[in-house]
Amino acid sequence: MDAASLPLALPAIAWAAFAIGAVFGLAAQRSNFCTMGAIADILLMGDWTRLRMWALAVAVAIAGTAGLQMAGLVDVHNSIYTGSRLPWLSHLVGGALFGVGMTLASGCGAKTLVRLGGGNLKSLVVFVFLGLSAAMTLRGLFGGWRVEWLDPVALQLATPQDLPTLLAARFQLDARSAWLACATVGAGSLALFALSSRDNWRPGPLLGSIAIGACIVAGWYLSGHLAWLAEDPETLAPAFLATNSGKMESLSFVAPYAYSLDLLMLWTDKSRIVTIGIATTLGVIAGALLGAITSRSFRIEGFRDTPDLVRHIAGAVLMGFGGVTALGCTIGQGLSGLSTLSVGAILTVGAIIAGATVSIKIQLRNS
Numbered sequence: 258m259d260a261a262s263l264p265l266a267l268p269a270i271a272w273a274a275f276a277i278g279a280v281f282g283l284a285a286q287r288s289n290f291c292t293m294g295a296i297a298d299i300l301l302m303g304d305w306t307r308l309r310m311w312a313l314a315v316a317v318a319i320a321g322t323a324g325l326q327m328a329g330l331v332d333v334h335n336s337i338y339t340g341s342r343l344p345w346l347s348h349l350v351g352g353a354l355f356g357v358g359m360t361l362a363s364g365c366g367a368k369t370l371v372r373l374g375g376g377n378l379k380s381l382v383v384f385v386f387l388g389l390s391a392a393m394t395l396r397g398l399f400g401g402w403r404v405e406w407l408d409p410v411a412l413q414l415a416t417p418q419d420l421p422t423l424l425a426a427r428f429q430l431d432a433r434s435a436w437l438a439c440a441t442v443g444a445g446s447l448a449l450f451a452l453s454s455r456d457n458w459r460p461g462p463l464l465g466s467i468a469i470g471a472c473i474v475a476g477w478y479l480s481g482h483l484a485w486l487a488e489d490p491e492t493l494a495p496a497f498l499a500t501n502s503g504k505m506e507s508l509s510f511v512a513p514y515a516y517s518l519d520l521l522m523l524w525t526d527k528s529r530i531v532t533i534g535i536a537t538t539l540g541v542i543a544g545a546l547l548g549a550i551t552s553r554s555f556r557i558e559g560f561r562d563t564p565d566l567v568r569h570i571a572g573a574v575l576m577g578f579g580g581v582t583a584l585g586c587t588i589g590q591g592l593s594g595l596s597t598l599s600v601g602a603i604l605t606v607g608a609i610i611a612g613a614t615v616s617i618k619i620q621l622r623n624s
Contacts, residue, residue, distance in 0.1 A: 267530055270484050270499045274533040277479065278540020279547070281472040281508060282371055286548030288465025290314070291368045292587040293359045296613045300621070306456045310466045311591070313451035316444040317470025318596035322477055323440030327433050331481030335497070335505040337584055338599040339417045345604060346410035347403070351583025352590070352605040354575045355511075356612025360620070362387075362572025365587040366510030366580065370538060374545025376557045382566070383573040388514035390577025395515055399578050407582060420598040439598055473592045476507030480533050499532045506533055507596070509589025511580030513538045583608070 284290065288310065295307035325331045333339050359365040362383045364372060369387065372380040393399040416426045420443075425435035451457055451466070484498040485505070500506045501516050513534030520529050549555035560566045580586045583605045585594050591609065594602030 266484070267499055270479065270533065271531040271536045273479050273483070274476070274499070274536035275540040275543070277472050277475045278508070278537035279544035280475075280540075281367075281469055281537070282374055282541035282544025282546075283548045284465045284468035284472070284544075285367065285371045285541070286375065286545040287552065288461050288469075290465055290469055291364055292591060292609075293364050293368065293613055296610060297360075297617055300614065300617050305454065306462060309451040309454055309457045310462045312447040313457065313463070313466035314470040314473075315592060315595050316447035316451060317467055318473035318592050319440055319447070319598065320444040321471065321474030322596040323436050323444070323598075325474065325477055325481070327436050331477050331505065333419060333477075333481075333505075333597040334417050334422075335481060336593075336597055337502055337504055337506075338590070338594045338597045338602055339419045339422075341414045341417055342411050343414060343418050343601055344408050344411040345601075347407045347582050348584070348601050348604040349608045350407055351579040351581070352608025353579070353612035355579030355583060355586060356609040356614075357616040358572040358575030358577075358579055359587070359609075360572065360613050360616035361568045362576060363569065366514065366576060367508075367541065367586070367588045370510060370541040371545040374542045374547075375549040376555045378557060378559045379565075379569055382560075383569050383576075384514060385518070386570050386573035387511070387577045387580075388518040390574040391511050391581050392515035392518065392577075394578045394581035395512065399581075403578075403582050418600045420600065423600070443598060470592070473507050473596050476533070476537070476593065477505065477596070480507065481505035484533070499530060499536075501532050501534055507593040508537055509534065509585050509593055510538060510541070511577060511586045511589060514577070515581075579612075 289307070290310055291307060292311055295311050298304040298307050322333065326333055362369065363379070366387060369380045369383045373384060390399065394403055416422050421432065421435035421439045424430060424439065425432050457463060480497055480500055484500070486496040486498060496503065497505050501512065516532060517535045517538055520531065520535060523529050560569070576586070580589065583590060584601065585605060587609060590602045590605040595606065
């Protein structure tokens with residue numbers, strides 16, 4: 258693909274991204290896939306079913322991404338997750354704040370889109386405030402705080418931060434062998450954990466998890482292979498069409514909120530395009546809407562009272578700041594990031610779980 262095909266390629270890329278998002282939204286709606294819900298299920302009922310679903314989705318994402326990497330179809334080092342600079346404080350603080358925020362807002366960014374597709378008007382409010390907070394953290398008031406206080410605290414590694422590259426450098430291994438070993442251990446362990454319960458062999462959880470993990474792989478293939486330019490005609494650096502970061506992207510639902518609002522507000526600006534992140538965001542809503550209609554679960558739902566509104570707004574703001582600071586959310590880091598076997602993704606996911614766990618326990622104590 259070259260620059261001459263750009264005007265024709267962009268619509269096709271956007272529609273493909275929309276389709277991937279729609280599959281994700283439909284699968285999440287029908288299987289009730291939710292990371293925050295998985296944590297709450299364990300704390301409230303001792304039910305590990307949804308956490309096992311999440312583990313299987315990660316296993317599929319890791320296996321598929323490793324396959325693309327070893328086949329030479331994509332290079333995960335072109336993503337935001339595998340840089341040699343590891344901003345560990347941003348991952349920990351951002352992840353923890355995101356975990357608290359998704360508890361207050363009744364779900365993460367992906368669950369917000371699924372609920373919105375199902376008719377939940379509370380999620381519309383969360384969408385707007387999360388998008389505003391994300392925009393402010395990218396290049397606004399919150400961004401100044403992030404850049405001054407959090408981002409400078411980082412480790413500079415000698416190699417990219419994905420585990421296969423780190424292990425290959427440490428033990429003088431072939432890159433393909435390191436990827437095969439890490440992916441086998443990581444995906445195999447998670448799949449074994451996920452499928453060790455009979456509940457997760459039921460069609461709903463099983464197929465939903467596989468479909469969601471496959472969407473991450475499809476996202477990488479779309480942005481990292483089909484939308485890849487050998488080089489930017491102006492800078493001569495590797496370039497990827499229809500991505501807001503200019504790098505290879507898969508599914509993530511924090512920064513795309515901000516870019517979606519930005520596109521709506523500047524629609525007549527011809528320099529603005531429907532990027533992969535925006536298209537997948539819209540696709541998730543459409544897929545969830547289809548799932549809600551076909552399952553007859555679509556219903557309009559609003560806030561119970563003013564405190565409920567305040568909690569959701571506060572949660573949305575925390576998710577916007579935390580997700581951008583940590584370079585991703587429960588999907589952006591929890592699935593896309595982990596599929597690259599990134600150290601930063603591991604730190605972020607741990608912080609998200611910790612933040613959500615503490616927040617849920619505080620809510621239980623005060624209820």
